[in-house]
Amino acid sequence: MEKTTSPSVKPSSGTSMLATCADFALGDLTIKPSLRLVEGASGSMKVEPRVMRVLVALADARGGVLSREALLRLCWDDRIVGEDAINRAVAEVRRILNKLSTCLGVETIPRVGFRLVGDALDIEAIDIANPVNVASPDRRKLVLAGVTGLAALAAGAMFARDRNRRAEVDALIENGRRLQATGTPDGLSKSEGLFRDAIALDPDRAAAWGWLAHVTDNSEQARGAAEEALARDPKEPNARTVLAFQRRDLDSWTRWEDALLAVLQDSPDCAAAWSHLTLFYQGMGRCTDSWEANERAIAIEPFNAGHQQRRALKHWIFGRIGESDKVVDQALRLWPKSSLVWNARMLIYAFTDRPSAGLALLGDAAARPPNMSKPSVESWRAALVAIGSRSIADIREAKEVCTRAATLAPGLAANAVMVFAHLGELDAAFAVADGLLQNSGLVMQRGHNIRDFYAGSEWGRTQFLFVPAMTSLRADPRFAVLCQRLGHVAYWRKRGIWPDSFVRGVLDPTKPA
Incomplete structure (x- = not known):
């Protein structure tokens, strides 16, 4: 050829x-x-x-x-x-x-x-068989040629160094991106180091700053990295997502949602923005929209433990228990040390009335999340025993243990609300929900948070209000009052989008606020 x-x-x-x-x-x-x-x-x-x-x-x-x-x-x-x-x-x-x-x-x-x-x-191409005859240059031309040649060599060397540096930075960012896509603490920690290395080599690379903002745990450092990224590229998607998330409770929900949608308009492959929308829509009862947002995140990062545990929970929410088990069991095999995946497996066992399987999972100390505290273990054990027996004594014990644990961490409070609602103990469920979501009543966070994966503030959101365990609570008139006080009703009316009908309970879009 x-x-x-x-x-x-x-x-x-x-x-x-x-x-x-x-x-x-x-x-x-x-x-x-x-x-x-x-x-x-x-x-x-x-x-x-x-x-x-x-x-x-x-x-x-x-x-x-x-x-x-x-x-x-x-x-x-x-x-x-x-x-x-x-x-x-x-x-x-x-x-x-x-x-x-x-x-x-x-x-x-x-x-x-x-x-x-x-x-x-x-x-x-040079025809070496027929070289061009040229006159011998004088000394001045030789000197000039030498200087020009040296300059060319220097420029070539500089270009090679720049090219190699660019390639090294590209590789660091790509490897960091793949590590963070696992969604595991170890992956996020290792990726943070790679993004910092990329910034050290090229401080002007906006993407490296944006990814650093996305993976770092320190909110102040994340905000600083995001601002550095946007100073270099005003549309850097991870940086915009981080700043939008940090403004979540400062802005109105509609403004916050609009900020994320604007990121996705410019950068549809921003998994972080899809992930935030997944949680937000679930917390607003928009379960179908939450499912679709999570599937978009999975398409971008298919082996992210967080995305996959949410997929398992979505199957449970939509009544597809077999699919839910299949996804969460495979996720546990892939990420046996993931706290999020373990929690999803426990929730599905507990609230599909399989307490024996839940107790076996809880009893496997080696397989439990490494940062799971004694109050977490005790509250789950009491809850599972009560779900299995439904005896008055066991339910009373579960209420005492879970209520006490609820004051220690947002995640334990959310678990307690679900347990009580599933057991039909609605007064206890609303008491804990009021403390967690409205800072009112007797069952409030006491500021003595345990060192536990349930202690993160994100557990204090409202995603759990719209899961199957809460069906009886959503049928209680107090649920509509709670949603009104939380601002959910105002959001639904402004957007003209209400919770999916199968999780709506007593909510009635036709009634005035």
Whole structure:
């Protein structure tokens, strides 16, 4: 096959483009599109079809910038794909060039697109069989040529260093992104270190700052990192999501929701924003919308423990117990130390009336979350025994143990409300709910939080109000009063969107506020 100096890409080439595209030279590489092969002095690499199309398109631009829209047209045949798909393909091109070429790289032009860079993009072939005869230069020309040559060498060395640094930063960000996508504490901790390393190498990389804001536990540090990211790129999605979340209780719920939707309008592959919407919609009784938001997050991060435990809970909420068991059991095998997955498994056992299975899970001390405290274990044990026997004595014991635990942590309070509602003890359920959600009554958080995964403030949200265990509580007139006081009714009326009918209980959209 004849080798040419550049490919030829047409928007209409479609999937047959690679088969008809001639081999071509690109700097110190030989590109063979039909074989999906890139060859260099240090070896060769087989390339995925989509990645090869991106490489061919960039090469055909000869150093010109290709926008994301242009890449979609040339390489995805104008199909709608997320930015993450484009980023992954470009990152793979960058990795291939970094491994096989000494003079080529991919440059990202923020908010514009991508281009190939290197000093060998447009060099004509030299006919060494017929060299050009030139006159001997004088000394002055030799000196000037030497200076020019040194400058060129220095520029080349600087370019190589910049290219290698960019590639290293890209790799750090990509590896950090994959680690945080697990949703596990260990993954988040390790990813934070990688993002900090990326920032140390390139302090101007907005994405590294945005990811750091997303994974760090310290809210003040997260806010600072988000502000650094937005100073470099006002649309950096993770940074915008972090700041929106931190403003959640400062803004109205509709304003907060609008902020997340604006992030997703610009960056539909922002899993963090979808995750926040998942929890918010569940807390507002919009279970179907919550399911759809979580599925969007799973499409972006399929092996995120948090997303998968929510999927199991969603199946339970919609009455698909078999599917719920299947998902949560597989999640436990994949993430045996995940507190969130363990809690989901316990909730589903307890509130589908399988207390024996719940007690077996609780009794396996080695499999329990490592940060599970004695009050958590005791309250679950008392609750499961009462659910199994329904005896007056066991229910009385569960009320005493769970009420006492409810004062120690938001998560234990939420568990107590569900347990009491499931047992039909509605006065006790409302007493704990009032303390947790309205800071009123006798069963309030006492400020002596236990060192436990149930101690996080996020457990004090209202997601649990709309799960099956709370069916009897939602049928009580006091539930409508609670929702009114919490501001839920005002949100539903303003949005014109009420909870799904199967979790609505006594709520009546036709009645005036």
